[in-house]
Amino acid sequence: MSVAVELRHISKRFPGVIANKDVSMSVETGTVHALVGENGAGKSTVMKILYGMQRPDSGEILVNGSAVHFKNPNDAIEASIGMVHQHFMLADNFTVLENIILGSEPKKGITIDFVAARAKVMAMAAQYGLEIDPDILVEELGVGPRQRVEILKVLYRGARILIFDEPTAVLVPQEVDDLFKALEGLRSEGMAIIFISHKLDEVLRVADYVTVIRAGSTVAEVKSKDVTARQLAELMVGSELPQPTTHGVTRREQVTLALNNVTIATSTGSRDLISHISFELHAGEVVGIAGVEGNGQAELVEAILGLREYTGSISFNNASIDHLSVADRHDLGIGFIPEDRQRQGLMMNSPLWENRILGHQRSKPVMRGFILDKNATIADTARIMEEFDVRAPGPHTLATALSGGNQQKFIVGREMSKAPALLVASHPTRGVDVGAQGAIWEELRQAREKGMAIVLISADLEELIGMSDRLLVMLRGVVTAELDPAKTTPEQLGSAMTGAA
Ligand SMILES: Nc1ncnc2c1ncn2[C@@H]1O[C@H](COP(=O)(O)OP(=O)(O)OP(=O)(O)O)[C@@H](O)[C@H]1O
Ligand SMILES: [Mg+2]
Known part of the structure; x- marks a missing residue:
């Protein structure tokens, strides 16, 4: 297996905050690599850096072995990197198909070749089990389908390195299963997937490797089969996993x-x-x-x-x-x-x-x-x-x-x-x-x-x-x-x- 992405000693400050100091991470092709850490640990920031949305203060990014310097997301997309964000970024009043091909429309002469685009999108959807209705308006979709549209959009642009920032936070269990099946498919196609989540049991289910960051720095990289959710939580925060339980009945007459x-x-x-x-x-x-x-x-x-x-x-x-x-x-x-x-x-x-x-x-x-x-x-x-x-x-x-x-x-x-x-x-x-x-x-x-x-x-x-x-x-x-x-x-x-x- 080869290394698809390598982040070396990435640092990034915002006024009054050090978001990343010395984040390193190496992601192989054909693997799912999870990135975990407390709120504010710097996960989204380092991924925005990889996606060209933020510039690092220092550190290096290598894609397929070559150093890259992205000025904006278009540069990252050009280098076959795609990102599905923590907060969706689709245009509500366009159809699913339009959203997917928006910005990278196939041209036939000067008109858009919708027939070819549709065929390509539907083939990708079928291959990865990402079920969609291409003609419905995005505003009519719930979060699960919206996410499938985002993923197809990223794939349509030719991404081979995919970043998912908390994709499961908004999904119900059945949708999580479907997403994980799609991730399996992408992995077996040799894509490299970076997966951020706070649900550690999910992380262990889907990921091959886990990088843990604490207060902006990488503190561990482990194989997921070698750790438990509890151990991951301890690496993140140094404390045990809480349980959602209430005790006794406190119901009153009122x-x-x-x-x-x-x-x-x-x-x-x-x-x-x-x-x-x-x-x-x-x-x-x-x-x-x-x-x-x-x-x-x-x-x-x-x-x-x-x-x-x-x-x-x-x-x-x-x-x-x-x-x-x-x-x-x-x-x-x-x-x-x-x-x-x-x-x-x-x-x-x-x-x-x-x-x-x-x-x-x-x-x-x-x-x-x-x-x-x-x-x-x-x-x-x-x-x-x-x-x-x-x-x-x-x-x-x-x-x-x-x-x-x-x-x-x-x-x-x-x-x-x-x-x-x-x-x-x-x-x-x-x-x-x-x-x-x-x-x-x-x-x-x-x-x-x-x-x-x-x-x-x-x-x-x-x-x-x-x-x-x-x-x-x-x-x-x-x-x-x-x-x-x-x-x-x-x-x-x-x-x-x-x-x-
Ligand atoms: N645009 C910004 N301006 C100033 N500070 C920022 C900005 N973006 C992020 N930060 C700060 O950088 C730190 C890291 O934030 P980041 O969003 O990367 O955390 P995260 O690990 O993704 O957390 P969460 O799990 O809550 O999403 C935080 O302290 C945050 O307040
Ligand atoms: Mg975040």
Whole structure:
């Protein structure tokens, strides 16, 4: 086997932060090579350097044995490197086929040869089991299909070295299996695959080699068959793997949230997005909503928060909130950890202290009467950063400068600060490392003990089962089953979600 990519002593600083100092890694052709490390360890940065999106301060990159100096991603693509990003980068209002060939259209004279392009794309899709519908608009796709489009786009451009930055964070187990099958196929074709993930059991399942980075430096390179998930976690953070479990029953008499026949019709009048959903949630209770992405969970959340019109009724602490706006509901004590942290949770180009205010414009410690208390806001931002281990220089750091997992920790900290009576938590630990995951679970457990009611949505079935008192399964907008987490395995839950049970 030959070495496809070699990174030698890569270093990169940002103002006030050393993102990479001495990262080295060597990836052979025909292998899957995982890159793991805590949030902010420098994984995305070093991969952006390899992909030409960032320039290293020092260090060398060799591709197939030759030194390269990329000025931009086009140079990297030219050198047959492709990247599937942590946050997708497709054009929503173009079709799948258009997205795949965008930027590298085959020309027949001066017109685009769509017939040839389509044939080539469909052949690749079939070869790697990346099922797609070429003519559908990307905006209509869930995350699993979107990712397949991204992968095909990268392959279409001739990539032989593929970088995947947390591809499984957004996938359900069945989709993870499909992705791993595709990776197997790519590997056997002699491609080199770099795979970033916080799910260490997955890493061990799919990867041949694992490089561990801590605080910007390579600390170990191991064969995955020689290590356990626990040992990897210890190499990353020097601590043991946390478990998502709650203890005992903390449910109280008080009904915090009650939904009665909540329905959201589509504008076209076809099948309802969610249909006649009714359930009660008590103080001190966690209800887990399980479902394959796109089966109405997002709409259910939007109804509870007041982001969407619905019929039926929702009450909070025994009073109807149907007529209340999003802000009014928030003021009443409904907190929200959003699914899409970059679009819904943060103002990316503002400092963290301004992000502390987002959604909390009317509450302490942000406001003193009608006046913004900037000093108190900054101090409280610093407290959140300390308490939730948000690793960044300080409250004045821009949100965009935080690693993905640290953005998530900040949002969780901000929403928990207000101690809402009800927390709607969408994928609260998505993209955070094992240590931070344990810390967030602990925060949720403590809040539950103090009487917080929690609606938990997660693609991580072990998290759903471990943290919930009750599980509701959603399929095509309807609650199709209620399960007792104590008696449900991830496999059983997975089948219930796909309607197989
Ligand atoms: N554009 C930027 N400006 C300033 N600092 C940055 C920038 N990009 C990354 N950083 C900092 O560099 C460090 C490494 O970030 P990086 O995104 O590489 O981490 P990561 O290992 O991918 O983490 P995660 O698992 O949370 O995604 C972090 O401290 C981050 O705050
Ligand atoms: Mg990252």
